[in-house]
Amino acid sequence: MSVTLNLFGQLRHIADADEVSIDVATDSTLLSTLKALAGNYDDSFSTMLFDESGAVRPTMMVLINETTIDKANPPSIQDGDQITLLSAIAGG
Amino acid sequence: MIPLNDEEKATYEWQMWARGFGETGQEKLKNSSALVSRLGGLGGPVAQELAAAGIGKLILAHGGNLKHSDLNRQILMKYDGLGTPRIDQAVEHLLAINPRLEIVAIGENISEDNVDALVEQADIVFDCAPLFEERFAMNRACVEQRKPLIDAAMFSLEGQVTTIIPGETACLQCIYPEVPTSWQREFPVFGAVSATAACIAVMEGIKLLSGMAEPSLKGKMLYYDLRGMAFHKVNTQRNPECPICKDC
Numbered sequence A: 001m002s003v004t005l006n007l008f009g010q011l012r013h014i015a016d017a018d019e020v021s022i023d024v025a026t027d028s029t030l031l032s033t034l035k036a037l038a039g040n041y042d043d044s045f046s047t048m049l050f051d052e053s054g055a056v057r058p059t060m061m062v063l064i065n066e067t068t069i070d071k072a073n074p075p076s077i078q079d080g081d082q083i084t085l086l087s088a089i090a091g092g
Numbered sequence B: 001m002i003p004l005n006d007e008e009k010a011t012y013e014w015q016m017w018a019r020g021f022g023e024t025g026q027e028k029l030k031n032s033s034a035l036v037s038r039l040g041g042l043g044g045p046v047a048q049e050l051a052a053a054g055i056g057k058l059i060l061a062h063g064g065n066l067k068h069s070d071l072n073r074q075i076l077m078k079y080d081g082l083g084t085p086r087i088d089q090a091v092e093h094l095l096a097i098n099p100r101l102e103i104v105a106i107g108e109n110i111s112e113d114n115v116d117a118l119v120e121q122a123d124i125v126f127d128c129a130p131l132f133e134e135r136f137a138m139n140r141a142c143v144e145q146r147k148p149l150i151d152a153a154m155f156s157l158e159g160q161v162t163t164i165i166p167g168e169t170a171c172l173q174c175i176y177p178e179v180p181t182s183w184q185r186e187f188p189v190f191g192a193v194s195a196t197a198a199c200i201a202v203m204e205g206i207k208l209l210s211g212m213a214e215p216s217l218k219g220k221m222l223y224y225d226l227r228g229m230a231f232h233k234v235n236t237q238r239n240p241e242c243p244i245c246k247d248c
């Protein structure tokens, strides 16, 4: 199945893309989907997205279909989902 | 409440025509105060729009002297002011727009040492700082003093604005539980992207201070992308374990 990832902040800067579509297995979780995404880029992307334990960083806002989700208990991923990653920004 | 004088009635006539604002809203704005930190690409236009709209008092915090790399966005500054304190140029610029404005200006950035006394002087706080440590200091002080905080931020062609009401909405540390390790002090920036966030933040503040309308971003984060001209709103979520606001 296919999911679309909308990237914001520094993640977009590293990926050099606003939006990325990837194919993932039908039983994919949020974490496995994000790991698959990170596999397309260099380590700085993974470092930005995941903490030392491999979990999504607590400062990363994750939306699925424009709704905030609980990263500790994410819903299952469906074909056609739009996952938005908002990295923390503080520029002025 | 100090009433509007004739000059103020003439100056603000056109904005008093806005539905729900009127002379009552203008009078409330005149009798209001706001803390703005800092006065760069974001805080500069925040302070400018508040001054032009007729807020009564601004408390301003911004350290450092003007450099060339500030001039693409810091619209309170002038080329002739290169090498001189930015706070002095900001005050001069704002008083040139609105000489009735009362200004408390300090030539240093917000820190845990000065934040409580600065927030105390303000009815509302506009967080426009480029470092999360400063943002967290304002957030903590606002939660403790139960003051509304408009948090605005940008990066490259993107921006975010949220209105934080302590005790009602998520605070900044509900959203970001720790200082993001990824954030770097130098970032890509266009002045127009910063000013977009600034103007949205100011309208949230004017709604709150004047009572003209419910702030639209209370408990919501607006995030926008000026590359694709897309604007989205998402709910922010309180963290019941948040060390800053859990007892608020």
Ligand SMILES: [Zn+2]
Residues within 6 Å of the ligand: B170, B171, B172, B173, B174, B175, B239, B242, B243, B244, B245, B246
């Ligand atoms: Zn909180």
